[in-house]
Amino acid sequence: MRCFNTNQYSSITLHESRTDIYKRAWNFVGVVRCWRKGYRGMGMPKNPPPVRKPTSRQRQRTSANRPTSRQRQRTSAKRLKLRTTKRVPQCQRIRINPAGVNSTDLHPHPSHPRAGKSPSASRHYSSILPLTPNRSTPHLTTSASRSVSSVLKTLDPSDVSISRRPASEAEAEAACAPPKATILVSEKLGEVGLDVLRKFAHVDCSYSLSHEDLCAKISTCDALIVRSGTKVTREVFEAAKGRLKVVGRAGVGIDNVDLQAATEFGCLVVNAPTANTIAAAEHGIALMSAMARNVAQADASIKSEYWQISGYGMKHMGYYQPGPTTSKWQRNKYVGVSLVGKTLAVMGFGKVGSEVARRAKGLGMHVIAHDPYAPADRAHAIGVDLVSFDKAIGTADFISLHMPLTPTTSKIFNDDTFAKMKKGVRIINVARGGVIDEDALVRALDSGVVAQAALDVFTEEPPPKDSKLIQHENVTVTPHLGASTKEAQEGVAVEIAEAVVGALNGELAATAVNAPMVPAEVLSELAPYVTLAEKLGKLAIQLVAGGSGIKSVKVVYKSARGPDDLDTRLLRAMITKGIIEPISDTFINLVNADFTAKQKGLRISEERVTVDTTPDSPIDSIEVHIANVESKFAGASSESGEIVLEGKVKYGIPHLTRVGSFGVDASLEGNVILCRQIDQPGMIGNVGSILGEKNVNVNFMSVGRTGMRQHAIMAIGVDEEPDKDTLKKIGEVPAVEEFVFLSL
Ligand SMILES: NC(=O)c1ccc[n+]([C@@H]2O[C@H](COP(=O)([O-])OP(=O)(O)OC[C@H]3O[C@@H](n4cnc5c(N)ncnc54)[C@H](O)[C@@H]3O)[C@@H](O)[C@H]2O)c1
Numbered sequence: 001m002r003c004f005n006t007n008q009y010s011s012i013t014l015h016e017s018r019t020d021i022y023k024r025a026w027n028f029v030g031v032v033r034c035w036r037k038g039y040r041g042m043g044m045p046k047n048p049p050p051v052r053k054p055t056s057r058q059r060q061r062t063s064a065n066r067p068t069s070r071q072r073q074r075t076s077a078k079r080l081k082l083r084t085t086k087r088v089p090q091c092q093r094i095r096i097n098p099a100g101v102n103s104t105d106l107h108p109h110p111s112h113p114r115a116g117k118s119p120s121a122s123r124h125y126s127s128i129l130p131l132t133p134n135r136s137t138p139h140l141t142t143s144a145s146r147s148v149s150s151v152l153k154t155l156d157p158s159d160v161s162i163s164r165r166p167a168s169e170a171e172a173e174a175a176c177a178p179p180k181a182t183i184l185v186s187e188k189l190g191e192v193g194l195d196v197l198r199k200f201a202h203v204d205c206s207y208s209l210s211h212e213d214l215c216a217k218i219s220t221c222d223a224l225i226v227r228s229g230t231k232v233t234r235e236v237f238e239a240a241k242g243r244l245k246v247v248g249r250a251g252v253g254i255d256n257v258d259l260q261a262a263t264e265f266g267c268l269v270v271n272a273p274t275a276n277t278i279a280a281a282e283h284g285i286a287l288m289s290a291m292a293r294n295v296a297q298a299d300a301s302i303k304s305e306y307w308q309i310s311g312y313g314m315k316h317m318g319y320y321q322p323g324p325t326t327s328k329w330q331r332n333k334y335v336g337v338s339l340v341g342k343t344l345a346v347m348g349f350g351k352v353g354s355e356v357a358r359r360a361k362g363l364g365m366h367v368i369a370h371d372p373y374a375p376a377d378r379a380h381a382i383g384v385d386l387v388s389f390d391k392a393i394g395t396a397d398f399i400s401l402h403m404p405l406t407p408t409t410s411k412i413f414n415d416d417t418f419a420k421m422k423k424g425v426r427i428i429n430v431a432r433g434g435v436i437d438e439d440a441l442v443r444a445l446d447s448g449v450v451a452q453a454a455l456d457v458f459t460e461e462p463p464p465k466d467s468k469l470i471q472h473e474n475v476t477v478t479p480h481l482g483a484s485t486k487e488a489q490e491g492v493a494v495e496i497a498e499a500v501v502g503a504l505n506g507e508l509a510a511t512a513v514n515a516p517m518v519p520a521e522v523l524s525e526l527a528p529y530v531t532l533a534e535k536l537g538k539l540a541i542q543l544v545a546g547g548s549g550i551k552s553v554k555v556v557y558k559s560a561r562g563p564d565d566l567d568t569r570l571l572r573a574m575i576t577k578g579i580i581e582p583i584s585d586t587f588i589n590l591v592n593a594d595f596t597a598k599q600k601g602l603r604i605s606e607e608r609v610t611v612d613t614t615p616d617s618p619i620d621s622i623e624v625h626i627a628n629v630e631s632k633f634a635g636a637s638s639e640s641g642e643i644v645l646e647g648k649v650k651y652g653i654p655h656l657t658r659v660g661s662f663g664v665d666a667s668l669e670g671n672v673i674l675c676r677q678i679d680q681p682g683m684i685g686n687v688g689s690i691l692g693e694k695n696v697n698v699n700f701m702s703v704g705r706t707g708m709r710q711h712a713i714m715a716i717g718v719d720e721e722p723d724k725d726t727l728k729k730i731g732e733v734p735a736v737e738e739f740v741f742l743s744l
């Protein structure tokens with residue numbers, strides 16, 4: 001009748017995530033100069049070189065050479081053909097190995113429920129199970145991954161259309177393979193990361209999509225990877241029509257992603273928070289040094305003179321008018337200030353802030369920091385004092401910004417705060433433009449309160465052409481280059497690719513932004529309880545008459561462990577899922593469970609009871625109590641009138657162990673029939689034979705009673721759903737007082 005599969009819940013394997021930190025190459029001056037060309041800033045050539053207009057003949061020739069739209073089409077078709085031809089060997093490889101992974105990856109583990117199933121069975125299961133894990137990415141290998149896949153949104157085969165029947169064995173194998181996800185990459189991502197993605201999914205790199213194009217495309221994508229340039233708004237989530245499962249931010253700042261909307265739509269957001277830390281810190285130091293020594297301004301000044309000269313003097317044309325080459329050799333104008341001995345205030349002592357602090361200490365600066373959430377001992381460890389906001393900005397010679405853009409930090413540097421700064425302060429911003437009121441900064445620069453600013457980030461990117469801030473001669477700018485080193489971009493690409501692939505496989509990402517991060521070992525341990533929690537929720541809601549009107553649910557966890565040793569967020573999410581999903585069309589996962597419950601006016605409270613059992617297993621039992629509702633099965637109501645169900649995990653299998661006041665023991669592997677009856681001989685045989693006659697397989701049966709020959713509840717686990725007639729016959733057994741069929 002039953003089989004215990006103790007192997008099913010084996011431990012998880014995680015590859016170590018790649019968080020190697022790279023040193024960065026610095027090409028600062030060239031960038032500053034290049035970007036400044038677009039703005040009429042200080043140091044730009046006043047007399048740009050004359051541009052000779054083409055003659056009408058030349059114009060004719062040029063337009064004659066221009067290909068017609070027909071020609072352009074033909075050329076791109078040709079290019080496409082060329083590309084296709086070049087790819088032939090790759091296509092062949094893909095046919096043999098359709099998932100783009102080792103062929104062994106196509107075969108599920110023998111303990112996997114999909115093992116040995118037909119393609120259709122495989123398709124059926126894959127909506128709740130993860131795709132076959134890809135070996136090149138970190139993954140939870142067994143049940144932990146499987147359980148979590150039902151907590152997160154994973155690939156649904158209905159998202160993938162199968163267009164033709166397999167003709168050969170290879171094609172049949174291809175048809176058995178898990179469906180491939182589609183991942184849209186909307187901004188430049190490092191090749192190494194793309195390689196990781198391509199092994200797992202169809203990757204669509206569309207780097208110049210308008211917002212409208214993005215909205216039009218997104219409903220065909222399972223994941224979206226962005227950097228800071230793509231605005232992932234509510235409109236995008238709406239346009240995704242439920243298909244988008246993960247948004248990966250290839251970087252730290254997630255202020256361009258509408259997290260509230262993502263959460264409401266059950267879409268996981270992950271970021272790559274570590275790989276660009278050093279690059280950003282180095283850029284902060286680069287900007288500070290360059291600003292202090294007027295590197296960018298001096299460079300632009302000298303070059304402007306040379307550009308002017310080259311405009312007049314074209315040596316190759318035979319004439320050259322040498323200009324006053326030394327007039328912009330302005331050694332007195334660009335005298336800078338020293339860093340050594342100066343006070344630097346690091347605003348936001350997180351990953352980047354602390355690396356900036358460490359480097360500034362090395363330059364001989366006195367470093368203070370302000371961060372309401374940073375632990376003082378971490379600051380002390382690198383010789384930094386944590387101080388109040390006012391003290392930091394009031395005493396610093398240099399202020400470097402490293403806090404995220406949030407409603408609290410938006411325009412935190414404004415007229416009022418600039419007024420509190422030391423006159424002649426210098427500001428560096430490699431965090432987010434929005435933390436500064438840019439108009440106020442221009443005023444502070446004009447008045448001399450702020451001597452100089454070095455900015456990598458802006459409220460609007462790119463800033464408007466007439467931006468006074470960009471044009472200000474005391475401002476040094478770069479076009480959001482903090483994370484732009486080869487090394488950081490490689491690291492970020494791998495970090496985000498692994499997180500996105502992992503999430504699509506149903507794993508809980510360590511860098512989840514809008515979902516609780518549950519460590520892998522906790523997850524592995526909780527896996528069978530996750531299943532139990534969802535099943536208890538599902539059973540409980542079916543016992544509520546009319547299936548609605550629930551206002552509150554109490555969950556009681558009995559455990560030998562202390563409250564700090566038991567993370568119940570996953571379990572709560574799964575109970576919520578079990579309760580809400582059967583009565584609404586809302587898809588619930590770990591991301592949106594709490595939000596959806598709140599939105600539906602459902603209060604889920606939790607209680608922990610310490611029991612004297614072995615702390616080896618995290619939980620002894622889970623109880624679900626639903627008060628103030630009518631039960632369609634009176635036997636499920638406790639003396640206090642609440643519907644009460646209790647479950648336990650036995651040998652890795654979830655069991656129903658209490659219904660109302662009756663102790664039972666039914667494995668929750670199939671559906672359940674509950675019968676309340678007068679305790680008397682022959683009941684099990686009676687009901688069993690009714691089910692047997694209709695070929696309904698019983699996988700478990702247990703009876704709990706209040707006392708001998710009194711009332712009893714029979715819990716029967718059945719593999720199939722009995723038809724109406726069969727259920728009616730059970731109800732007609734004379735000693736049966738009531739019964740209910742509960743599907744799982
Ligand atoms: N220019 C770039 O290319 C670039 C590159 C990397 C990071 N960044 C940006 O730099 C910022 C910091 O990145 P990180 O990786 O260090 O993040 P982080 O989360 O490690 O650090 C941010 C710190 O700011 C603190 N903070 C929050 N609110 C604050 C407030 N009101 N006042 C002071 N501190 C506050 C937090 O406690 C945290 O310690 C982010 O905005 C990120 O987007 C920019």
Ligand SMILES: O=C(O)[C@H](O)COP(=O)(O)O
Nearest residue numbers: 227228250251252253483
């Ligand atoms: O928040 C970040 O990680 C940085 O601002 C980098 O942004 P980018 O990926 O657009 O360079």
